[in-house]
């Protein structure tokens with residue numbers, strides 16, 4: 675008998691940002707599959723089996739989950755943020771597409787979650803209030819030239835730009851190059867938000883400008899939002915300014 679498989683987004687960190695549907699789906703599963711630190715965020719339940727794996731093993735993890743589901747288990751694959759954003763949902767569908775024919779008959783659901791970009795934006799105000807574009811800086815799964823091409827197009831088109839996976843020990847220089855490239859098309863006072871470990875115990879949100887942005891502040895727990903020419907600050911007496919992008923674009927005078 676074929677089981678069920680759910681790919682569940684558990685949000686950026688805070689327990690309050692795990693949706694009721696995600697909580698319900700995780701509680702109903704017989705087996706939880708995922709990257710160890712993400713599984714550790716899910717409350718233990720008696721009788722439920724955990725299958726932890728390393729972060730780099732997405733396709734192997736997906737196949738393991740499908741092999742369990744095809745045996746009749748009720749499997750939940752745990753993913754951080756939203757599972758469809760640079761995460762497990764795509765890996766699962768790739769494994770289904772390229773795997774055993776029987777895997778295509780498994781009932782699969784994707785349970786959305788709060789993506790890090792939305793949690794980060796909410797901390798700063800509303801920087802994603804108008805057109806924006808989301809780019810992963812990781813060149814593990816695509817060539818760096820393609821990252822640069824997309825970044826340049828986004829910068830030229832004046833999108834607010836959200837950068838995921840900005841830097842790691844193995845990728846120390848890419849963020850600096852990315853910010854330099856955006857800076858060729860955007861004013862040096864464009865607001866930039868470095869949001870690290872959003873909604874987690876060691877959360878750190880830093881508001882700076884493109885001209886002052888320090889690439890060494892980015893790591894694998896950071897998301898970066900670069901404002902467009904329309905993104906504004908509202909200064910206030912105490913606390914950081916609010917950052918927002920208006921919902922309308924001023925028409926250029928003709």
Ligand SMILES: C[S@@+](CC[C@H](N)C(=O)[O-])C[C@H]1O[C@@H](n2cnc3c(N)ncnc32)[C@H](O)[C@@H]1O
Pocket residue numbers: 686687753754755756757758759760761788789790791794837838839840869870871872873874893894895896897
């Ligand atoms: C593999 S992607 C997963 C994204 C996730 N699916 C989402 O929707 O947020 C991992 C990257 O997401 C970003 N990220 C995830 N959680 C974060 C958090 N709590 N604070 C800041 N950035 C986060 C970082 O850029 C990290 O390198």
